[in-house]
Amino acid sequence: MNNLEIWEFLLNELKEHDEAVLVVVADSSDSSPGRQGFKMVVSRTGKTIGTIGGGVLEAKIIKDAINFLEENSFSKLVTVFHDPHSTELKSGLICGGSQTIIFKKITREVLSVIEDIHFTVKTKERKLLQITANSIQLLSEFDLNKKFAFTQKDFSEEFEYLEIIGRVETAYIIGGGHVGIEVARILSFLGFYTIIIEERKNLFTLKNVDADKIVNDKFSNCGKYIDESDLSYVVIVTPKHISDKAALKSVINLNVKYIGMMGSARKIGTIFELLEKEGVERGKLKKVHSPIGLPINSETPREIAISIAAEIIKIKNLL
Secondary structure (H helix, E strand, O other), X not given: OOHHHHHHHHHHHHHHHOEEEEEEEEEEOOOOOOOOOOEEEEOOOOOEEEOOOOHHHHHHHHHHHHHHOOOOOOEXXXXXXXXXXXXXXXXXXXXXXXXXXXXXXXXXHHHHHHHHHHHHHHHOOEEEXXXXXXXXXXXXXXOOOOOEEEEEOOOOOOEEEEEEEEOOOEEEEEOOOHHHHHHHHHHHHOOOEEEEEEOOOOOXXXXXXXXXXXXXXXXXXXXXXOOOEEEEEXXXXXXXXXXXXXXXXXXXXXXXXXXXXXXXXXXXXXXXXXXXXXXXXXXXXXXXXXXXXXXXXXXXXXXXXXXXXXXXXXXXXXX
């Protein structure tokens, strides 16, 4: 279930039934099944879309959301603990951790805001969703370099939840050959905004590629197209070691979440040695994930791409 389907559902509920409840996991810890950013929409009739973690907790949340539509307030916060021995509010789960959940009553009065959110997610613009006790809105200008932020004032009902939506995690795939296009296909399916950077013109593999954007420039210039952010992931899969070296040198000093480079241990060692001679610090080279991907004995381009995507997911979801 992707966010676009959730916002479409909410939009339709407002047009047909005037109101619904948006339920958002604002914060989570440890092994909580509901992770920060999980969402669910609940209609007055109990129809739902999305999830906040499933299980007995979700069933209770759905009932609470329906009842919340009868209350006078437009938002409330609930923190539940997944520990049967906790002295706090228990979720009924035993997995450990906790999650703080926002109940936000959405009415036809904010229909235009929900339309804007839906359009932003659909077109993969990059904007900031802000939810507070009194409002829900989109901000075009912001300085957040991570996907989520949540603050609550002294355990009160005053809070601010921030989430970058639309174009969020971005994969910069340097090299548009067979592996590169498979990486783009899989990461696009996983919700990444994908940009392929390729210096070869009219490359046949790029004719029908699942990428949001293709940049044609020298591999040695690829760094200038990459946003420095915890939401940026760089995948180097060029056709030869000279271009791998040029690409890596262009990005090695960037502050990004992930840099991975495809190649054998011998090739990687050679590239690292050459870059050290050119002044690149050894410590910076150590942050490069290479050989790229999880070791699953992958052989075909698609299998290699799956191993790369799996490693990126692992890095992305580290707490």
